[in-house]
Amino acid sequence: MSTAVILLVDDQPETLGALAQALEADGTTVLVAHSGEAALQRLDLVTPDAILMDALMPGLSGFETCRAIKAHPAWQHIPVIFMTGLSETTHIVAGFEAGGVDYVVKPVRAAEVQVRLATHMRNARAVRLAREAVDVGGHGVVVVDGRGRLAWQSPQAQRWLAEAFAPEATQTAAAWLAGAADTADAPAPLLQRAMPDGRTLVARQLGGIGMGEAMWLLSLAAAGEATPSRLASAMLTPRETEVLSWVAKGKTNRDVADILGMSPRTVNKHLEHVFEKLGVETRAAAAALASRELG
Incomplete structure (x- = not known):
């Protein structure tokens, strides 16, 4: 209902x-x-x-x-x-x-x-959650539509893509993201592109949001950093990422359940998977890691 x-x-x-x-x-x-x-x-x-x-x-x-x-x-x-x-x-x-x-x-x-x-x-x-994810700090969010076009960009994402793909940032960046199709049997794609200043732009697909659209989370890796961050490497599912982002903002399991329309028991099950993938044992440790790497 x-x-x-x-x-x-x-x-x-x-x-x-x-x-x-x-x-x-x-x-x-x-x-x-x-x-x-x-x-x-x-x-x-x-x-x-x-x-x-x-x-x-x-x-x-x-x-x-x-x-x-x-x-x-x-x-x-x-x-x-x-x-x-x-x-x-x-x-x-x-x-x-x-x-x-x-x-x-x-x-x-x-x-x-x-x-x-x-x-x-x-x-x-989905867009509201994307904006909230950006508010956690340090990330950009992009939505690519079913025709491979950039349907929405957060301000931070727009700046990074303009820097990485100038002069035709919108068209070239859309092709870069749209070329990495996700499948139900494969982990979410993780793309990397060198920035002019030596840093690496990392794009991770968070999953579909309806009408053929897909959401991407962008971050910057420091120059010389060979691997993605611990959080990016964990390959959390889109739902696990949503749960963790709200936990990092201080929400209780019941709060998260109400926000995402699920039971507290389901939230707890998602957090168990998050703990295992991040290699932590407590909610506080997961929240601290998310806050540090997202902000």
Whole structure:
């Protein structure tokens, strides 16, 4: 069952009753705002996992409301899906330019909206975790889409790739990463590239995040360092990496379980594997190693 929270913004929400019922039947909590202004007030109280937004409303339009949301640092990660009867190309373009991630033409079909919501919430969560991983310190994060293009780069990753692959950094770096395909039976790829100053840029694939996209964690190795860091050499799975990053930030097993949507018992099992791969015996030792090598 879903535990997501969705904000439905429409000046006539009763017309979307079937959609709301379908979402609630799946375990989703549906919040309703009758205007753009009311939606912004709601966001001051709760941060939903996604927003379904009508484009045309009295007062602030959906496009204006979306721009306000994307201009707010605490809300800009929330995926906004427009729902509207406007189907002209100019309207669709306006929706994406305002910061929307998708555009559904009314009358909406509940099953289609649910699938789109699941995809965009999964991707938004992956990017949010990537940003959190960067906050641990010292790393860059890159997302490569299914066509081998750089879909997103953290600021640190952008600087390193520009330095390593100038002058055509984006295109060349994307080809470098996309050329190392991961498989279910092989460890995550680990790539290395010499930097102009003698250091080594190390890229490790963290796994797929949906829609054919893959996430990479970048770090720099000092000049003369022949092997990757202890953490990189451990070849943790994407899930183990997520668990360890939150442990390094001081989260308890129950906190991590709530954040990642798993049981505390599963978190503990992942940590047992992490301890074995890192060659440590305690949670504190693993957290200290992660904090030292990530920061």
